[in-house]
Amino acid sequence: xxxxxxxxxxxxxxxxxxxxxxxxxxxxxxxxxxxxxxxxxxxxxxxxxxxxxxxxxxxxxxxxxxxxxxxxxxxxxxxxxxxxxxxxxxxxxxxxxxxxxxxxxxxxxxxxxxxxxxxxxxxxxxxxxxxxxxxxxxxxxxxxxxxxxxxxxxxxxxxxxxxxxxxxxxxxxxxxxxxxxxxxxxxxxxxxxxxxxxxxxxxxxxxxxxxxxxxxxxxxxxxxxxxxxxxxxxxxxxxxxxxxxxxxxxxxxxxxxxxxxxxxxxxxxxxxxxxxxxxxxxxxxxxxxxxxxxxxxxxxxxxxxxxxxxxxxxxxxxxxxxxxxxxxxxxxxxxxxxxxxxxxxxxxxxxxxxxxxxxxxxxxxxxxxxxxxxxxxxxxxxxxxxxxxxxxxxxxxxxxxxxxxxxxxxxxxxxxxxxxxxx
Amino acid sequence: xxxxxxxxxxxxxxxxxxxxxxxxxxxxxxxxxxxxxxxxxxxxxxxxxxxxxxxxxxxxxxxxxxxxxxxxxxxxxxxxxxxxxxxxxxxxxxxxxxxxxxxxx
Numbered sequence: 001x002x003x004x005x006x007x008x009x010x011x012x013x014x015x016x017x018x019x020x021x022x023x024x025x026x027x028x029x030x031x032x033x034x035x036x037x038x039x040x041x042x043x044x045x046x047x048x049x050x051x052x053x054x055x056x057x058x059x060x061x062x063x064x065x066x067x068x069x070x071x072x073x074x075x076x077x078x079x080x081x082x083x084x085x086x087x088x089x090x091x092x093x094x095x096x097x098x099x100x101x102x103x104x105x106x107x108x109x110x111x112x113x114x115x116x117x118x119x120x121x122x123x124x125x126x127x128x129x130x131x132x133x134x135x136x137x138x139x140x141x142x143x144x145x146x147x148x149x150x151x152x153x154x155x156x157x158x159x160x161x162x163x164x165x166x167x168x169x170x171x172x173x174x175x176x177x178x179x180x181x182x183x184x185x186x187x188x189x190x191x192x193x194x195x196x197x198x199x200x201x202x203x204x205x206x207x208x209x210x211x212x213x214x215x216x217x218x219x220x221x222x223x224x225x226x227x228x229x230x231x232x233x234x235x236x237x238x239x240x241x242x243x244x245x246x247x248x249x250x251x252x253x254x255x256x257x258x259x260x261x262x263x264x265x266x267x268x269x270x271x272x273x274x275x276x277x278x279x280x281x282x283x284x285x286x287x288x289x290x291x292x293x294x295x296x297x298x299x300x301x302x303x304x305x306x307x308x309x310x311x312x313x314x315x316x317x318x319x320x321x322x323x324x325x326x327x328x329x330x331x332x333x334x335x336x337x338x339x340x341x342x343x344x345x346x347x348x349x350x351x352x353x354x355x356x357x358x359x360x361x362x363x364x365x366x367x368x369x370x371x372x373x374x375x376x377x378x379x380x381x382x383x384x385x386x387x388x389x390x391x392x393x394x395x396x397x398x399x400x401x402x403x404x405x406x407x408x409x410x411x412x413x414x415x416x417x418x419x420x421x422x423x
Numbered sequence: 424x425x426x427x428x429x430x431x432x433x434x435x436x437x438x439x440x441x442x443x444x445x446x447x448x449x450x451x452x453x454x455x456x457x458x459x460x461x462x463x464x465x466x467x468x469x470x471x472x473x474x475x476x477x478x479x480x481x482x483x484x485x486x487x488x489x490x491x492x493x494x495x496x497x498x499x500x501x502x503x504x505x506x507x508x509x510x511x512x513x514x515x516x517x518x519x520x521x522x523x524x525x526x527x528x
Contacts, residue, residue: 248492250427250445266443266494267427 033058035344036117036127038107038286040064040092042330043318044133045421047337048100054345061125062095065106073330074414075160079168080201082368088160094423110290112311129344132292133318134284136190139297142280143256150258154275158190170274171202176210178273183253183263185280186220190319190328193225193364195278200366203238216272217244218265220252226364226374228396233366283320290314298322303380304355306340315340324384332360334417355380363410371407428509430523434501445494446511446519452487468493468513476505501527
């Protein structure tokens with residue numbers, strides 16, 4: 001006999017219906033909740049933490065071969081002898097304590113059809129969604145003469161760590177009156193204004209220790225980010241110590257010879273005392289192994305979900321993705337990591353994903369107590385990110401107090417983003 | 424800086440050699456307007472020639488779509504020691520020359 005419908009059992013009926021609707025999605029989330037993140041830099045670590053925070057029942061695994069991460073932002077200060085490298089280094093203990101499985105091995109193979117990642121010990125991990133945050137690798141074919149062996153003589157220092165310290169030692173060993181050359185690649189490359197920050201801080205080191213020396217920038221670009229701010233600061237702080245040969249002055253480096261420490265440009269040869277050669281770049285190798293890179297060497301994505309346009313169930317964030325207007329910076333990678341985590345949570349729950357609004361901020365320190373910045377907002381437009389309103393760059397004409405304040409803000413930004421990423 | 428030239432100083436007879444040239448020039452298209460609405464007159468390089476011991480080995484016509492500071496790279500065969508002469512000609516009587524020598528063994 002059916003009970004008459006009363007207010008009370010009508011409510012119960014609704015509750016039961018709601019449960020029966022909710023149950024499959026909970027089951028779905030449990031069975032389809034294995035997310036593997038490859039790469040524990042600013043993008044990958046931020047993504048893993050955001051995933052774990054949003055979905056306690058998600059199984060989040062982070063694959064990262066380095067036990068200690070060495071951050072690139074502020075590593076130019078290490079090169080210039082203004083900062084200890086220990087301040088750049090972070091571990092993964094906090095992430096592990098939050099329930100993220102941290103595997104300290106390199107990912108060596110990805111099979112998108114089977115949805116598995118293989119690690120260096122041969123073990124296979126199954127995933128429902130995979131996030132690649134592999135950062136950059138060097139495109140050695142793009143610079144004849146340069147390879148890993150050459151980087152021991154002509155350091156790139158474009159991945160922070162041993163290379164950072166090698167360049168610092170070379171500067172310390174150089175005699176007064178020497179020339180430090182910085183070879184700068186074309187875009188896209190990691191952290192576009194960083195070569196110029198580096199030139200500034202090396203000039204600071206030389207001015208205080210070896211004042212007859214010079215910095216020579218050999219550049220594959222004509223213009224660069226925050227150029228007027230840099231050039232004004234150079235004039236103000238370093239006079240004519242920094243010389244830049246732009247693309248249209250023949251500055252593009254075409255090959256190097258590490259045996260003679262020679263840098264060959266389209267129109268000349270240089271033999272500096274210290275050669276900091278920043279080679280052309282592409283997405284980290286594992287992205288290519290996964291089949292997620294196109295002919296540019298970078299990974300085309302759907303900017304709303306960060307899904308690869310080439311491989312299913314796989315997302316790419318950070319320096320490795322083709323972001324369009326958004327620069328390849330720590331701040332952008334972190335912002336992308338969080339937005340990607342949000343997209344994955346939504347996709348696993350069967351919800352539509354809203355277009356993210358990302359922010360990227362970039363501080364440049366050109367001398368102790370002298371900084372400036374660029375902040376941008378970015379939204380998906382077609383296959384890339386386009387800059388939208390709300391961004392700001394430091395004024396070109398500003399009192400030194402503002403530069404000092406921005407230098408202090410830069411330090412706080414670093415403390416905040418590293419605490420946010422690594423705990 | 425007027426022009427940059429890159430010709431190998433030495434080559435073997437019969438070698439294919441690369442020659443690179445870059446000259447600084449505004450290459451104003453003639454299609455742009457000032458803020459006040461006036462047309463910015465065209466000012467471009469219109470022609471480039473390379474002669475090898477007097478004989479023309481490469482020529483190019485340049486047009487408004489070519490970017491500022493035209494960079495041209497081309498190949499020729501090293502036949503004999505001597506001189507490469509380069510000439511750029513353009514609007515408003517623009518003319519610029521440069522030369523480089525080569526030893527062919």
